[in-house]
Amino acid sequence: MVYDNPWIELFHDEVIRPDGRPGIYGVVHFLHRAVGVVPLDLATDSVLLVGQYRYTLDRYSWEIPEGGGGADESPEEAARRELAEETGYAGGTWRELCRCDLSNSVTDETAVLFVATDLVTGTADPEGTEQIELRWVPFDEAMAMIGRGEITDAMAIIALQTVALERALAKERAGG
DSSP states (O other), rough: OOOEEESSEEEEEEEEESSSSSEEEEEESSSSEEEEEEEEEETTTTEEEEEEETTTEEEEEEOSSSSEEEETSSSHHHHHHHHHHOOOOSSEEEEEEEEEETTTTBBBOEEEEEEEOOBBBBOOOTTTTOOOOOEEHHHHHHHHHHHTTTTOOOOHHHHHHHHHHHHHHHHHHHHH
């Protein structure tokens, strides 16, 4: 290990490459599991997005509510906590959408993504590092935002496109 903080550990590994020659590998190990949720309002067919400045990118980003969960809480518990902290919304009906590996060429970060409906509004309590803007947008507009490059966050894209794929498959099965 060459570096660590409360969120990550950075490893520099000396390896033997597949061609048999010596090489190196840098690995970022995440100490928390990534979680995210697509909050859907079925009555209006809209999704709640959060906007915030991302220091690592030096730009503003529109995303689904997301964050990290430790080993002491289930992915759903962590996602529920993150949603409540960032947006104030809680409760509702939850379902796991998918699990994915994020940037697996240099990190071991995994994500568990959910969809939530029938949410109840409350008061947000973001962390001191977060200044979050909330925006309900029609689901089709969120998909268009991906197409226009306005949503670039991997977890948001994967989750929203998974919901879109589920909708398309359900429509196909229904015969239309």
